[in-house]
Amino acid sequence: DAGITQSPRYKITETGRQVTLMCHQTWSHSYMFWYRQDLGHGLRLIYYSAAADITDKGEVPDGYVVSRSKTENFPLTLESATRSQTSVYFCASTSGVSTDTQYFGPGTRLTVL
C-alpha cells in the first residue's frame, strides 16, 4: 500500500535552474495539492488539481508550474529556481471534494543556493 509518494526526498540546486518535484498516489484520488512549508508560515497552497487536466492556482503560485496528465501524478516544476523557494514541499491528495481530509506525502526538502 504505497499511498502517496514524493521524489526526490532531498534536492539541492542552484539559482536559475529548473527543478521538478514528483508526486504519485496509488489511491486514484481526484484532488491533488502542492504546499510549501516555511517556518512561521505554516503550509501554504501553491497549486491544486481537481482531476486530470484540471489545475488551479492556490495562495502562492508565482514561480511554479504544474501539470496533471494522469490522475496518479502531479509534478511541480520550478522554472527558474530562486533562493526564496528554499522550502519543504508537500504533496497531498483527497478522494472527495476539496474539503475532505487530505493525505500528505513525506515531503521534499529543497535547497536553492
Next chain:
Amino acid sequence: RKEVEQDPGPFNVPEGATVAFNCTYSNSASQSFFWYRQDCRKEPKLLMSVYSSGNEDGRFTAQLNRASQYISLLIRDSKLSDSATYLCVVNRNDMRFGAGTRLTVKP
C-alpha cells in the same frame, strides 16, 4: 493578519497534564475545520475533524465556536508520544493552515 492564527508555543508539560490549544480564524465563510498533527520532519496527519457540536476522540476533545471564530483542542492525560506540532486547519474553498503549536511532553 493571518487567516488562521495559533499560539506557536512551545508548550512544555509533564506527563499526565491537561493542555489546551486555541486557534482563531478570520474568514466567517469557512466551512470545515480540522486539527492535524505533525511530527518533526514528517508530513502532517489528520488528528481529528472539528464539528459545531464538539467532538471527542479518546483523550482529545475539539470544539468550534463559529460566533467567535475560534477552535480549540484539549489533550487530557498527556503522553510522551503526544509531543508534536499541532496544526489548526480551516477550509472554505481550500485548506488554510495555521503555523502550528509545538507541544513537548516531558517525563
